[in-house]
Amino acid sequence: xxxxxxxxxxxxxxxxxxxxxxxxxxxxxxxxxxxxxxxxxxxxxxxxxxxxxxxxxxxxxxxxxxxxxxxxxxxxxxxxxxxxxxxxxxxxxxxxxxxxxxxxxxxxxxxxxxxxxxxxxxxxxxxxxxxxxxxxxxxxxxxxxxxxxxxxxxxxxxxxxxxxxxxxxxxxxxxxxxxxxxxxxxxxxxxxxxxxxxxxxxxxxxxxxxxxxxxxxxxxxxxxxxxxxxxxxxxxxxxxxxxxxxxxxxxxxxxxxxxxxxxxxxxxxxxxx
Amino acid sequence: xxxxxxxxxxxxxxxxxxxxxxxxxxxxxxxxxxxxxxxxxxxxxxxxxxxxxxxxxxxxxxxxxxxxxxxxxxxxxxxxxxxxxxxxxxxxxxxxxxxxxxxxxxxxxxxxxxxxxxxxxxxxxxxxxxxxxxxxxxxxxxxxxxxxxxxxxxxxxxxxxxxxxxxxxxxxxxxxxxxxxxxxxxxxxxxxxxxxxxxxxxxxxxxxxxxxxxxxxxxxxxxxxxxxxxxxxxxxxxxxxxx
Numbered sequence: 001x002x003x004x005x006x007x008x009x010x011x012x013x014x015x016x017x018x019x020x021x022x023x024x025x026x027x028x029x030x031x032x033x034x035x036x037x038x039x040x041x042x043x044x045x046x047x048x049x050x051x052x053x054x055x056x057x058x059x060x061x062x063x064x065x066x067x068x069x070x071x072x073x074x075x076x077x078x079x080x081x082x083x084x085x086x087x088x089x090x091x092x093x094x095x096x097x098x099x100x101x102x103x104x105x106x107x108x109x110x111x112x113x114x115x116x117x118x119x120x121x122x123x124x125x126x127x128x129x130x131x132x133x134x135x136x137x138x139x140x141x142x143x144x145x146x147x148x149x150x151x152x153x154x155x156x157x158x159x160x161x162x163x164x165x166x167x168x169x170x171x172x173x174x175x176x177x178x179x180x181x182x183x184x185x186x187x188x189x190x191x192x193x194x195x196x197x198x199x200x201x202x203x204x205x206x207x208x209x210x211x212x213x214x215x216x217x218x219x220x221x222x223x224x225x226x227x228x229x230x231x232x233x234x235x236x237x238x239x240x241x242x243x244x245x246x247x248x249x250x251x252x253x254x255x256x257x258x259x260x261x262x263x264x265x266x267x268x269x270x271x272x273x
Numbered sequence: 274x275x276x277x278x279x280x281x282x283x284x285x286x287x288x289x290x291x292x293x294x295x296x297x298x299x300x301x302x303x304x305x306x307x308x309x310x311x312x313x314x315x316x317x318x319x320x321x322x323x324x325x326x327x328x329x330x331x332x333x334x335x336x337x338x339x340x341x342x343x344x345x346x347x348x349x350x351x352x353x354x355x356x357x358x359x360x361x362x363x364x365x366x367x368x369x370x371x372x373x374x375x376x377x378x379x380x381x382x383x384x385x386x387x388x389x390x391x392x393x394x395x396x397x398x399x400x401x402x403x404x405x406x407x408x409x410x411x412x413x414x415x416x417x418x419x420x421x422x423x424x425x426x427x428x429x430x431x432x433x434x435x436x437x438x439x440x441x442x443x444x445x446x447x448x449x450x451x452x453x454x455x456x457x458x459x460x461x462x463x464x465x466x467x468x469x470x471x472x473x474x475x476x477x478x479x480x481x482x483x484x485x486x487x488x489x490x491x492x493x494x495x496x497x498x499x500x501x502x503x504x505x506x507x508x509x510x511x512x513x514x515x516x
Contacts, residue, residue, distance in 0.1 A: 029363050035396030036421070037460035057362035063276040070362045095279040099359040100286055101325055102318060104279075112275050140314040141304045144278060179307055207308040208317065 001237040003052070004256050011041040013249040021253065023050040025239050026081070029057050032073040046081040052196065052237070053083040054165075057099065060123065060133070061092035061106045061116050071126050078127070085195055087132035087165045090116065090153060107142035108152035117159040124162065132195045134165035137173040137202075137211035149174060150188035157193045164189065166232070167198035168225045169217065173209045186228050194232055199225060199259060200241040213243035216255050225259070278302060282315065287358060289351075291319045323351045329364040334371065334386045336438040337379060349374075365394060378446040381429040385464075388423040388455045392462050395421035400509035403502060410516065412485030416478050419512045421457035424467070424475045426450075432464055458509050465508070471501055483516075 003023035006014075008030075013019070024045060031042050045051070057070065078086055091103040106112050124131045135153050156162050166189060175182035199222075201215035217225075217240070225238075240256035281302060285291040295312040303311035327350040331338040338346045357370050368390070372383040398419045406414060432453055434444040452472035454465040467475070470491055477487035493501070505511065 033363055033365050034394045036393045036457065040397070040460055059362070063279055067362055092279060094359070095276070095283050097360050098283065098287065099361060100283065100318075100322060101329075101359060101364055102286070102321060104282065104286075104318065107275065107278055115275060139317040140311075141306075142278065143300075143302055143304055144274065177306060208306070208314075210317070210321075 002256055002259050003237060003239040004252055005239060005241040007246055008038060009246055010249040015044055018048060019253055023052060023237060025052045025054050028053045028055040028074055028077060032077050042081060051081045051083050053078055053086045055088035057093055058088035059093045060088060060119050062095050064095055066119060066122060075127050085132050086127060087134055089136040090133045091136040103136040105138035105140055108145040108147045108149055113152060113155055117156050120156055120160040120162050130162050132163045132165050134167055135170050137170040139177055139208055141178055150185040154188055154190055157190055163195040164193050165196045165198060166194045168228055169200040169202055169221050170211060172221050172224055173202050173211050176209045182224055183227060186231050189232060191232050194236040196236050197238045198241055213241045214245050285315050286318045286322050289355065292316060323347060326350050326354050330368045333368045333390045334383055336386060336435045337383050339438050340444055378429045381427050382431045382434060384425060385431045385435055388425055389462050392421045392423055392455050392457050398512040401511045401513050403506040403511065406514055412483065413516050414484050414514045415481060416484065416511045417513045418479050418510055422510060423455045424472055425453045426472060427453060456508060456510060470497060
């Protein structure tokens with residue numbers, strides 16, 4: 001199953017042309033509080049395509065209390081569009097009642113892990129469905145971390161029964177920024193735990209990479225995606241995100257469809273090499 | 274420990290003294306990479322903080338952002354979010370206090386753009402058929418406007434300037450009292466000039482006055498009433514009526 005991140009600039013093309021695509025992913029917060037055109041369009045698109053909801057503001061890793069007003073609206077939106085699942089990021093976005101609207105990294109240690117696991121259980125219970133957690137890209141690592149990110153991502157699956165949204169581009173970005181082997185990350189993800197993959201472009205500044213979701217997916221990420229499919233299977237749905245300098249729908253669609261024929265890992269990169 | 278770490282990182286990101294805090298304390302919290310120091314790494318997040326809000330506010334206030342230019346608009350956003358940091362899961366309402374943060378033409382233009390954003394996002398409401406208004410009891414009726422509707426009293430030619438922005442023409446602000454209806458129909462936002470009387474009449478109805486009381490208060494002519502209701506009925510401006 002191959003999908004595209006739903007963006008307002010493409011609404012008209014999608015409803016007019018009904019392109020061949022397996023599903024759309026909508027950013028939850030863009031539709032929770034709008035009763036205007038975006039909501040109307042989402043409802044129309046949900047009549048024709050499966051929808052998954054992807055959030056950026058659950059703040060699951062924060063020490064602030066969970067926002068049940070937000071969760072109520074999320075649950076209602078999910079029911080309205082018959083979302084196949086709800087995902088958000090394994091991160092925090094704000095503290096002390098303030099929101100940075102950024103996906104901020106967590107210290108990877110037992111304290112954080114248990115804090116997050118308890119909140120994932122509370123959210124899943126409230127939503128009546130297992131939460132799907134995505135690995136966020138990061139630009140900084142904490143001195144208080146005591147385990148690698150891949151372990152920190154995999155452990156909540158055991159502790160809470162949640163599923164994962166494995167962002168292959170984010171694995172690549174974080175591997176570049178923190179100097180680890182991205183394949184080691186993929187190897188640590190339990191097979192069967194992944195509901196969805198993400199692919200996207202990014203911006204390389206030389207000293208570090210920022211996850212900008214701009215431009216096409218680079219070859220190295222396609223190669224890592226092929227490796228991921230080999231290790232974790234192609235049952236999870238794959239989604240292309242394109243959020244900056246968004247081109248016409250046909251270009252985004254063509255980029256997404258490359259996932260249906262993702263190249264096999266080159267011999268030098270293959271796990272069998 | 275986690276709470277302390279998050280509050281520290283928030284202060285580095287959002288506090289104007291963030292870079293100084295990072296320079297002093299980053300190594301205690303953040304590991305360096307092979308290419309960046311601990312402070313440089315955490316300051317990546319600081320660098321994106323204002324620009325993220327500037328991008329969000331420029332989407333809601335495109336004409337104001339254009340009028341001020343990038344540097345001045347970003348400076349405005351930095352000052353604004355220091356006073357009005359986001360406290361919500363959504364960025365949609367972040368800019369609601371921006372007009373009150375401004376003066377003169379900029380405030381007037383921001384009020385217009387805020388009204389347009391609010392109207393764009395409002396919940397859809399049904400539209401009443403005004404031909405069903407009972408003629409014998411019309412004066413005792415209260416007409417309820419649709420939610421996606423705002424009535425503005427402006428002090429500058431902000432609507433003209435907004436149109437100039439849309440048309441990629443120069444904005445030429447000048448002081449002039451004028452009145453505007455901003456409403457949504459078929460999911461499109463419309464801006465319509467109003468006379469002062471029409472503005473006052475809609476204000477009275479919006480405040481819950483009966484048609485009769487609004488007529489007594491504003492004193493429109495029969496011709497004005499006919500034209501208003503013809504236009505407002507076509508615009509689908511009322512969601513219901515009743516005594």
